[in-house]
Amino acid sequence: MKAAFEVNGESVEVDVEPRLSLADCLRDVLGLTGTHLGCEHGVCGACTVIVDGQAVRSCLTLAVQADGERITTVEGLSPEAGLSPLQAAFRKHHALQCGFCTPGMVTTAHALLSEEPDADADRVREVLSGNICRCTGYVPIVEAVLEARAAYRKMEGES
Amino acid sequence: MKFPAFDYAAPDSLDEAVALLAAHGEDAMVLAGGQSLMPILAFRMAAPSLLVDLKKVPALDRIDIGAEGVTLGARSRWCDIERHAGLAAAHPLLAEATRHIAHYQIRNRGTVGGSLALADPAAELPGVAVACDALLTLAGPGGERHVAAAEFFLGPMTTAIAPDEILTAVHFPAWPENRRWAFQEFARRKGDFALAGVALHYDLDAQGRARDMRIGVIGASDRPHRLHAAEATMNGSAVDAATIAAAAAAASTEVSPMEDHHAPADYRRALVATLVERALQEAAS
Amino acid sequence: MSAPNRLIGSALERVEDLRLLRGRGQFVADINRPDQLHAAFLRSAVAHGMLRGVDAAEALSLDGVHAVLTARDLGSPMPLLPIRLQPLPELEPFCQPMLADEKVRYVGEPVAVVIADSSAIAEDALDLIAVDIDPLPAITNRDQAEAAGTLLFPEHGSNVSMRWNAVKGDADAAFEAADYTRRETFTVQRHAALFMEPRGFVAEWDTDAEKLSVWGAAKVAFANRKILAATMGLERDQIDMIEGDVGGSFGSRGEFYPEDFLIPFAARHLGRPVKWVEDRREHLMAANHARQIECDVEIAATRDGKILALRGTNWTDNGAYIRTNGSIAPRNAAQFMSGAYDIEHIRLTSYSLTTNKTPTGTYRGPGRFEPDFVRERLIDLMAKDLGLDPLDVRRRNLVPADKMPYPLATMTPFESVTSLDSGDNHALLDRCLAEFGWDEKVALQGQCIDGRYHGVSVGCFIEGGAAGPSEDARIVLESDGSFAVYLGSAGVGQGIETIMGQIAGDALGVPFERVRVHYGSTAYVAEGFGSFHSRSTVMGGSAIVLAAEALLEKLRPIAAAALGCALDAVVFDEEGARDADGKAVAFDALSDAPVSAEARFENKKYTYSYGSLAAHVAVDPKTGQVDVLDIASTKDVGRMINPATLNGQSVGSIVQGLGGTLLEEFVYDSEGQLLTGTLADYLLPTATDFPNIRSTVLELAPSPHNPLGAKGAGEGEIIPVGGVIANAVAQALAGFGVEPMALPLSPPNVWRMLQEAIP
Known part of the structure; x- marks a missing residue:
């Protein structure tokens, strides 16, 4: 199933199984491994990403649900060099x-x-x-x- | 912990969503914020063949405040309620109870409909719904029907929603001025499901006596329910130390708490009494 | 150490933060190999039973499934998980098979491994495997274990796997003569380290080179390589264990588990890389549990409060098997019952019990947190019985500085003698009281304010560190003038890249930026012992000091030749070498080829850090909620390398201790089912729980046993937390006569004590 969204300012289109979490999509499909999975049941918060300005748990969100959204990960909050x-x-x-x-x-x-x-x-x-x-x-x-x-x-x- | 395989649909209208449910029967599940459903799927405690995402269905995220009360669309989120300018004045009990729900990230996705439909016995909103005689709207192939909160919750994760129905809204009757109210819960950590909680409100008659006392309790049974005996001790009486103590005592005898690894039954029973006492004190002050 | 103290002692910002904060860390789940497959584990859903068969036919027919490995595939004899620390032959019968054969003994025990194209498919396949188990009664508590109606290992004839003795002086004679004795039974609940990064491995077998690469190494890579080589029938040099960023250990991560063998085995078996990342549910039942103990201990004292003797018995619930370090907690619980106190006569016995629960291992302060709870409670009970101030009793009984080195009780078997090395318990207690504001807070003792009862307490602790036998370091002067440090220590999140860089920079007399630290992987040095028992800084750091000295001595003749001066005229500075006349040669001009020196630091004497911790609590008698209003601690570590990371260890350790005291508990039902198998049920501390934690780390008494003067300091403050909080709760509820004898002090448990105390 296809989904198109924006990650860290870049438009991406992915073709994934509906069951793939946004976290796994970011990590395994898009190579953004800064988003971590610590529990996969929505308690630990390690997978938090920003969707349209709001912090959400990417382990409880499906990649296909992100269709049309604007996503920011820790990589997107990091300047080219050094630290924010x-x-x-x-x-x-x-x-x-x-x-x-x-x-x-x-x-x-x-x-x-x-x-x-x-x-x-x-x-x-x-x-x-x-x-x-x-x-x-x-x-x-x-x-x-x-x-x-x-x-x-x-x-x-x-x- | 990867989700089991399922298909996904995000219909554009309520009719389409209902039709999908009707076509797939119990194999389909409704997805809104997913903050309760997705953990269930992660643990493979359910294996739907289809998730029907309500994200594109219009008007489900509405928050309507009017003379007849407050109506929350099923897809309205905790953060929407928290940020809504008029809600705290229109329904202070609902606004206060919402502050206790879950954590920041969950609040940004978690919905009113999800909380009501998945019916965790310790969830806050179902407790407020039964305390406030809320009316729930269900949409099915034959159109809409309305179910009172008292008849809606049937047990843990069990409600009056038929497999081909979608919960679309919950309506809270108008909140009179000068109504007395309180919400008290006890959770192990901030944002956890409570070991028990109490949502109550009442009005005062001309003589300063309580009337229309409504006390909803969560975490003390397999579903949220009202504490009728405790209410009865208060109705028609002044809210003072003696009546509060009597109501708390009545509350502790009329609950039948479950025993689990979080707390033994007698602890929850005593906790309900404490929370009723504290809530009544708070409401009276 | 002769080097100038420029980097050591400075709160340098960490090097590793630059990648970790940007999401550029390389944790094991971030590693992928071409053509890799994914593993998932079928784990026993039954606590105890005879394993009659595993039918994987349907799972194998699922698209994308490559193999389902069961005990049969591992060959005969079944490889066992060996004991790494204190491997007594008596414990060998209790070693865990890599996959259950014949019997399952706990819920979560690996029964089969599915290898598939994705972890989702592998998990789908788990549901299709039929496991035939004839259930046996589950042993879930001490009474059942001792009654021995059912045996986990019938050939052993008992559910007691081992007995340890700690002896000093003549305890029975001391009890005979004592004015005062009191005997109580205490329990500590099962909880665990719960590091945040789940375990995981990527293993790749190179068929042509016959070499195995394993990503995901942690804590003790060299020891694990030894185990892996032995169980897979390989030579050690056929295996590279590669450590990336590691998301916490606290004693638990990095020990050898069945998965440490099964993933490499599967990779070789299938000839393709295999990846497995533990999920949190399996972590809660598969990774080592810890702490569960029952202690029946008696104290003897004079009527004016001088403690004369301790005696009694501990029973640790070790779960279904003795794993790599499963014997540490029961042995430590006996040896460290006396803690920081001068107690001349001791006779304690620890029994380890096998039960149908997850096997246990070390967790930060193993066998120290538990007896500290027992002893600190006994001291307060004694003070109350004798009408003495518990603070005076502690002052009276702490080991005084002039009595050090002070021997602890001697352990058998695996006889070990150890002594408290150097420190001033009394000074640390006084400083702690001052930092805490004891005099003002003690005025609140037992008072009810706004419905909550207030209590304060203080306790004293010791922290052992620096286990031997040795650590290796190699330092290479690269041709660009930089120094590469290679180390056998391991990083588990404590910041050793920075800490070791500080030590190396000072030892070499060069700026921090000129040093690169490489550690953790087996490819860097010949031997290494890793990170446990608060040993990295002392052992690895001391090895660096020695290697730096060796390297500079090697560079001296090179520099003398370049400068045309006598050997003893060479002086090294930040930039290179110079002679007495100021003629200089830079490090990058010293040699075209890299120059390398290696050194080994050997040490068999433990270091001891000393400290005190004070707490102020408020208890709601209606709900049983214990709120921790303030905690202040002090600790003397001999020498601080980086005050910021050290303070971070202290505060983090205290909050973990509060988790173990107030929140965390593995609950099993009578069938041996784990009821707390999610992070919504197993309650870890969160940001709102304990906002007021203060620690003060001092350098009063350098260790006499290493060139840095440093002492192990990674565990310390967790140790006293249970005892201090329990004593503070007892003080708060003194009016009700509540005396906590069990952890956790959860709201239902505190409420229950009040119900039973109120007549």
């Missing part, structure tokens, strides 16, 4: 250890701060509660997201 302000804040605060949950944290935090650049610590924690990290204990992740707010406020001011 959000990614740099993660690095500065040591907000990742093994790094497996990290793409989902970055996409989720990006979606949040794009809409709510003034989110407070409670809101950040609430939003990130759908992403499981086993290494960090979350404290540095929250610090990193709070620090990154400044960059999103600036972007908002400029746009």
Whole structure:
């Protein structure tokens, strides 16, 4: 079955089994392996991608459902070289250890701060509660997201 | 954990969707946000031959607020409700209960229809629906029919929806001014299904006594239901420490909670009493 | 270490973050080989039974299915999963077959492997395989195991696989003479490491070269290569184990499991690359479980609170088989019952029980988290009985700095003697209390505020690290003047690429950017021991220090020749070598060919880190909910390489400990079915659960056993969490007389204690 959508600014058309998840499509068909699968039943959040501006679990979405949508993965949030302000804040605060949950944290935090650049610590924690990290204990992740707010406020001011 | 094989259709109209269901019978399942259905498929607890995606069916994502109440299209999502400017004023209990549902990403896809149709006994919206005498709209080959929430939920994942029917909307009757209400639930972690929860509302008569008390409970049975005995202790009485205690006691005896690995039955029974007590205190304050 | 301290001790941002944050990490699921097939495992749905037959005919007829392997295909004798750590011959009868033959012994045990064109087709085929099992009664608890009405291994004659003894002094005599004794039974529930990246392998057999490549190696690649070679009938040098980015281990990932054999076996069998990535459901029943224990322990003390002796018995529920490191928790639970405390007389016995549950292995702080809960609870119970302040009792009984080295109880079998090396328990306790704000918070002890009861507690712990025997490092000066460091240690997410680069940079006296660290894969060095027992930094780091010294000595004559000076006139700096007159030659001009030096750091003495942890909780008596309002910890690691990664280990470790104390539990029913087989049922900590965690890491007492002075520090703070939280809950609910004797302190369990305490 065919589906056409946009990934990280590029139009793609795929011909896949209806049962293929968006996550598997991104990873195995399109080679975007930054999107990780940690549970495949919608709990861990590692597979979070941004669909039309909203963070969603790509393991609970079918590739064919993405027809006509605009998708952003962690690769699409990464500058050509170096790190985005959000990614740099993660690095500065040591907000990742093994790094497996990290793409989902970055996409989720990006979606949040794009809409709510003034989110407070409670809101950040609430939003990130759908992403499981086993290494960090979350404290540095929250610090990193709070620090990154400044960059999103600036972007908002400029746009 | 890969999904079992199925066909996929995204019809453009409700009639087409109903026709597909009618043609495939119980082998077809309706897909909306997929946030409850897809995990079921991932665990291969169901193996439909066809998924009928409602994404293109018009008007299912509507949120209508009017004099007669609030109507939510089946495809309206938790994030839509959360962001809707007028909903918190039009139906504060519904808005508050919605805040407890799932996590950020799930809320961006999860729908009203999915929650009602898949009927998890601990899901929030079904509890609000029974507490508020909500009316559900089902579309089938013969047209529309309406089912009261009290008759809709038949057990875990079991509802009054026929295999060839689609839940299209849920209607909550108008919310009078000055209505007293509260929503209380207890979950192990933020966003988890609750071990138990209570949605209640009542009005006050001229003498300050409670009337039309409605208490819906979730997580305390195989389906959401009202706590009629607890309601009866309150109707016609002042809402004070003594009546609240009596209602909580009544609640704990009229539930028949399930026992599972999350909590034993007597714990859930006591928890329902605590939540009824706290909800009534909150509503009265 | 003679090198200047420029990189070591600095909170350098990690090198690995640059790829991981951009989604450019290379985890095993990201590896694909041309022409690869995919595997899925048929796992037993029955906890205990005789396996009569497996009929795969229908599965084989499914389009896209290439093979279904069962025990018959593995040859005879059936290869067994060997024991890596402390391989006692007594435990061999309990080793797991790579595929179930004759019998199944737990739900989740691999029975067959399907190889197909895709993982979806392989999973479709699982439903078409008919398995014929005659069920046997399931052994799911200690009583059933000891009653021995049903035996998992009838030829052994008992469900007790092993007995360990920890002995010091004369415990019975001490008890005889003691003013005070108290005996209690404690239990810790089954939970697990639950690293976030599921396990996985891609295996490829090169028929012409007769070489096997295995992607997905982790933790102990060299040991696993040895096992794989032996079980597949290959020489070690026929196998390359390749490590990419690894999404956490915490003791569990990287141990050899049946799948570690079955995927390479299938690849050779079919002559095509085979890929398998574990799904979360199978992870929950296939990867090692941990922690389940019952402890019947007695404490003896003088009436003024000097602890004299501990004695008692532990029973660990080891599940259906003894796996690679299955003996560590039961043995440690006996040896580390005394923890950081000066206890002269000890007699403890641990029995490991076989049951029809997932086999167990190590999980961060194995056999340390559990006895810490027991001992810290006993100390508080004793203080209460004697009318003493639990803080004073701890101060009174901690091993004082001047008593170190201080011997722990001696273990048999696999006799091992170990001593607390160097540290100041009292200073760490005092610092912890200060960081925590003990004096203000203790005023809330037992008070009810807005319906919740408040309690505070503090506990002290030790963390063993740096298991031997050795680690190898090789450093190569490349012709471009950069240094390549090759290491036998493994990366499991702890940031060793950065940490080892810091050590190497300082040891060589060159900038961080000039060093590249390569680790984890068997192709880099001749031998390696990997990452467990908090050993990488100490063992691998020390090997780097030695290799750097060796390399500089090798470069000295080369530099002397280039500079035309005497050997002892050569001075190395950041850029290269120079002589006394300031004449210089850069590293990239020293040699056209790479210059390499190798070194091995050998060490048989464990390092010990010391610390304290304090917690403030509030308990809702109606729901049983325990809220953790604040935690502060201190730990002395001897020498910090990177304070940021170290602090990250501490905070992460504490939150894992809180998961094990309050949330996480594998629940089985009486049939041996796992009821918590999803992440909606097995509750991991999330971002909203424990917002206030603070750790302070110090460098007070360098280790005398290695050139860095560093101590293992990857596990520490998880160890005291269960005991401290349980004591804080007991303090909060002291008015009700609640005394927790079991974990987890879940809302239903706390509520139950209150129901039973309220008359």
